[in-house]
Amino acid sequence: MARQDCSFDRxxxxxxxxxxxxxxxxxxLERIVLALTLLLTLASSLRAQSEDSDTQHPVPIFSAGxxxxxxxxxxxxxxxxxxxxxxxxxxxxxxLIESRDTFxxxxxxxxxxxxxxxxxxKEVDYLQLDFIANPYMTVTIGRYLTPFGxxxxxxxPIWIRDLQSDPLILPIxxxxxxxxxxGMVRGGFSISPKVEMNYAAYYSTLIAVSPVDSDRSAxxxxxxxxxxxxxxIGGSFQHLLQDERSNSFGFHxxxxxxxxxxxxxxxxxxxxxxxxxxxxxAYRLGQIAAAQDYLRHVQVVARVQQFFVGSLPxxxxxxxxxQEFEFGLNYYFxxxxxxxSSFGRxxxxxGNVNVWTVGITYRIVTPxxxxxxx
Amino acid sequence: MAKHFLVFCLSALAIGAALLASGQDRQADKPSAAIAPxxxxxxxAARAPVHDEVAERTDGEKRFKANxxxxxxxxQKFPPRMMATIVRHMRVRATLTDEDARLILRYMxx
Numbered sequence: 495m496a497r498q499d500c501s502f503d504r505x506x507x508x509x510x511x512x513x514x515x516x517x518x519x520x521x522x523l524e525r526i527v528l529a530l531t532l533l534l535t536l537a538s539s540l541r542a543q544s545e546d547s548d549t550q551h552p553v554p555i556f557s558a559g560x561x562x563x564x565x566x567x568x569x570x571x572x573x574x575x576x577x578x579x580x581x582x583x584x585x586x587x588x589x590l591i592e593s594r595d596t597f598x599x600x601x602x603x604x605x606x607x608x609x610x611x612x613x614x615x616k617e618v619d620y621l622q623l624d625f626i627a628n629p630y631m632t633v634t635i636g637r638y639l640t641p642f643g644x645x646x647x648x649x650x651p652i653w654i655r656d657l658q659s660d661p662l663i664l665p666i667x668x669x670x671x672x673x674x675x676x677g678m679v680r681g682g683f684s685i686s687p688k689v690e691m692n693y694a695a696y697y698s699t700l701i702a703v704s705p706v707d708s709d710r711s712a713x714x715x716x717x718x719x720x721x722x723x724x725x726x727i728g729g730s731f732q733h734l735l736q737d738e739r740s741n742s743f744g745f746h747x748x749x750x751x752x753x754x755x756x757x758x759x760x761x762x763x764x765x766x767x768x769x770x771x772x773x774x775x776a777y778r779l780g781q782i783a784a785a786q787d788y789l790r791h792v793q794v795v796a797r798v799q800q801f802f803v804g805s806l807p808x809x810x811x812x813x814x815x816x817q818e819f820e821f822g823l824n825y826y827f828x829x830x831x832x833x834x835s836s837f838g839r840x841x842x843x844x845g846n847v848n849v850w851t852v853g854i855t856y857r858i859v860t861p862x863x864x865x866x867x868x
Numbered sequence: 869m870a871k872h873f874l875v876f877c878l879s880a881l882a883i884g885a886a887l888l889a890s891g892q893d894r895q896a897d898k899p900s901a902a903i904a905p906x907x908x909x910x911x912x913a914a915r916a917p918v919h920d921e922v923a924e925r926t927d928g929e930k931r932f933k934a935n936x937x938x939x940x941x942x943x944q945k946f947p948p949r950m951m952a953t954i955v956r957h958m959r960v961r962a963t964l965t966d967e968d969a970r971l972i973l974r975y976m977x978x
Contacts, residue, residue, distance in 0.1 A: 550977060552952035582957050590956050626959070629966035648939040648962060682963040692963035717963075721934045748938050829944050859954075865947035 552584035554862040561652040563834070563853035565659070568845075573601040573610050574853075576652055578619070588626040594619040617671060617705045634678040637706055641680065641694035641715045642667040642730040643761045644746045653857040656757075656776045656793065657822045657836050659849065662801040663770040665810040666763040667732040667742035669709040674698025676708075682719075690719040692728075700736055710735040717746075724750040730763075738806060740766040755780050767808040772799035795822035795836070816842040820849070830857040928975025931968045938962070948977040 557580040565572050576598035583591040596617045601610035622636035639647045646668050649655050664672070678696035685691050693716050700710035712735060717728030730744045744763035750756065755778040762771040774797040779789040801816045820838030827833070831854075838849040936942060939962065946954065951973060959969040 550948040550952040550973070552956055553949040555950060555953045555957075582953050584953050584956055590953075590960065592957060592960075624960045626956075632960050634960070644939075654940045680960070680963055682965040682968070684965055684967065690965055690968075694963065721931065724934050724938070726938065750934075750937055826941065829941055859946065859950070861947070861950050864949070866949040 550866065553865050554584065555582040555859060556580070556862055557582070557857065557859045559651050559653040559855065559857045561658075561853055561855040563652075563658050563851060563855075566848070566850035568847035568849075570602065573599075573612075575599055575601075578652065590624040590626075591622070592624065593621040618673075619671075620673060621706075629681075630683045631679055631681040634680065635676070637673055637675045637708070638678055638696070639672060640668045640674045640698070640713075640732075641678070641696060642713065642732055642742070643715075643744050643763060644726075644728075644748060644759070645761060646672050649759070653830065653832075653855045656774065656795040656824065657797055657820055658834055658851050658853060659820065659836070659838070661761065661772040661797075662799050662812055662816060662818065663744075663761065663763045663768070663772065665808070666765045666768060666770075667711075667713070667730065667744065669698075669707075669711070670810065671705070671707050673706075674708050674711065675701050675706065688720060688722055690721060692717045692719065713742075722752075724752055738766060740806075742766075766804050766806045768801060768804040768811045770799065770801035772797060791826045793822075793824040793826065795824065796820070797822075812842065814843045816840060818849070822851075830859075831855075924971065925975055925978060928971040928978075932972045932975050935962060935964055935968055935972065945976055951976045 559576075559578040559580075561574075561576045563574040563576070565574060576596065578594060578596045578598075580594045581592065585591065596619055597614055599612045599614045601612035603610055618637055620636070620638050622634050622638045625633045627633050639650070641647055645661055645664060650672070652658070674696055676696065676698040678694060680692075680694035682690060682692035693714065695714035697712045698708050698710060701708045711732050713730065713732030715728060715730040717726050719726040726746075726748045728746050730742075730746070732742045734740050734742070742763065742765035744761060746761045747759070749758045751758075757776040758774070760771065760773040763769060774795065776793055776795045779792045779794065780786070782789050797818075797820045799818050801812050803811075803813065803815055807813075818838055818840045820836050822834065822836035824835070825833045834851065834853050834855060836849075836851045838851075840847050840849055933942065936958070943954075945951070955964075955969050955973040955976070958964060959966075964972070
């Protein structure tokens, strides 16, 4: 009925009636308003397109962390070459495909031989599809790094870690491959201008096929970050949905006192297969006036850690109570290239050993496509 | 019906004008828009966006140091489209907030 009225009005309008039926607005005014509306709509659309072309559309990236580490465990030298390629493929405004693989070898001299031998180990660290659902949540499916504590997700890459050896408690709750396969939701948001909160919750299914093996488990992590103090504290929980169906939990902290280039980090983890902690400090000698051109490239690191055997046996955790102290010295040629070294002493009931490490780490980052002007 | 049509057109006009105005505001945020105006009033009007830009840059730098420095050394600046990918990756990996990611990307691409 209304449509009929409209057509009736439109018919009258087109017949040349200079005045709308219900009022005194002239026909010319309607045409002007209509034309202006169309022009402004078109202009807005063109401007929006222009702004879209100005915004930075992400480009796929290839990156790789590489290293050649020579550890001496108990006086026995090993050669550990490693390369870890990363692909980041953004799709649209909200999607990201990301993957990291690791190819590494632990070459050592078998008894009675002078030549180094070993096999190349391959691992898919993560291969995941991320969807930024809203400002507070990202949905991830695929294979992902288990978000338990902070070391596995954030500090594991060879070009990031300050000491090349893994913390003793790393395998707790991260499973045989440090990764899970399934789904995850995660995100961060501001509680107030001075407090931020981050979270991750996941479910992983059992996969026994290498190099994508994972345990069946569910868990999560919550953290509070104080940007002004640069302090983050948080906790993690995991329930194993296979075998003994045990629980694991842990706590972590990271603090960078703003006035000085000092990093303090630590984790505590507990499970039925073991428990322990590590605390690490790293200081960049940039504030020492003497020889600053050289010393600002130097970083000194110290870490103390302790592990306690649990009630259940484990194939990847130490078999005896262990304490370890490490001191490291790193030299940054530039942000992506550095020489690393460390000395540590490990104490346990099955024997005390020295752990030496020297090596070099490198990272490359390159776009796959046109990256825009710098 | 004609009144409704007129109201619709005027509403569309107002929305279009608002979109244009907001677009001009965003343009004014860009450094190229900070050309010295001829009059004192125009100069004062132009200073506000520049001030906002400085404040936003300072905020972005602060968030960059606080968030990125938690795990690794401050990285170099990459071309803008690379930074957009890296910040999206780090938003997921380091659970950055939406605001942190936006300001860090802006700071790193200036």
